Amino acid sequence: MSLRYALLGFLGLDSMTGYEIKKNLDQSTQLFWHAGLNQIYPTLKKLETEGLVTAEAESQDGKPDKRTYTITPAGSEVLHAWLAEPLSFLPPSKNAGLLKIFFSGSLENAAVLRQLETQLELRRKQLRRYEGETRQVIEETVAATGLTREGTMWELVRELGEAHERAYVEWLERAIEKVRQLP
Amino acid sequence: MSLRYALLGFLGLDSMTGYEIKKNLDQSTQLFWHAGLNQIYPTLKKLETEGLVTAEAESQDGKPDKRTYTITPAGSEVLHAWLAEPLSFLPPSKNAGLLKIFFSGSLENAAVLRQLETQLELRRKQLRRYEGETRQVIEETVAATGLTREGTMWELVRELGEAHERAYVEWLERAIEKVRQLP
DNA sequence: GGTAGCATGTAAACGGTTACATGATTCA
């Protein structure tokens, strides 16, 4: 149930609509969090009833009312308390790609190689994204908003993403070599 | 919905009970999948009604009946079809630890450092686990069962786990240095 | 006396995904 904190986190940077939060989420956070609009809108409403954010509706023609959300002092408090609380255990993760590889001992080499090569391509694409687009978005956002301290944190997280994808790519390349040499 | 495949994967190696699957899951798969017994037991029953596994109950005194599950030919087919199907997109992952760091630009240095140091300790522990215990379990299992081809796959996945944790540890060390130098 | 291991389950609640619904504008 950390989506609440992701939403509060973005609203802590600036007031914005659910739609804008979604765009930010897709651009910068997809390494470690994601959500659809269908989940974001009701969660924002819930945060509103809890007094952690306020909403201001603006009429538009042809489109639904634009609801701009702003974090309240209570919301800031809740967010900061959560951010400062040290992680007490590693959040267990799930990865269907690794699950497939882990159990593919009973497949033929060719099928395993197809799987590994597909995953390698996906990981390479993701690596290029962290090196390029994600990096640029951070730079531009810092330039546009002056949030240098926040920018340092964003850049740190991006670097981990890049390192992880690079480890993935190198590992998959080695794995392909190894499986090729299997009888 | 990959728990089904994780269960079928283990039963593809050997017939066993839900309790034993859980032990195997905890020892080897926690890098990429996890589940509680409360989820495993009903899912096995469901697989049984679908004809993908069969169960043999054995009475025990003082304990509930021991239900040993065996994969059926239909189950093997379903498993292999899933394993051979190449991943079509990167499964999006969630990581509350990174979420905290990403948004901690508004925290004081001391609070950020507490967070980073706690996470570093957890990651170091996990790295040691992959290097030691996990490696040993794989070696012993291969020695006991003769599943060398499967063992190659397990060892590959373990190596990625180790590489990822190492990347985490090195990154957190660098991050701590960087945050210490922040004004 | 308490914890860990063995061994199975149910019920309620929650979080998240998929599908559905609307409707204007802009661009290829």
Added chain:
DNA sequence: TGAATCATGTAACCGTTTACATGCTACC
């Protein structure tokens, strides 16, 4: 003509987590 962008939502379903329930044995 169709897809993408802007902009919001609801309903049903499914997977997962948390809490509850039982009970024996072995070990510290």
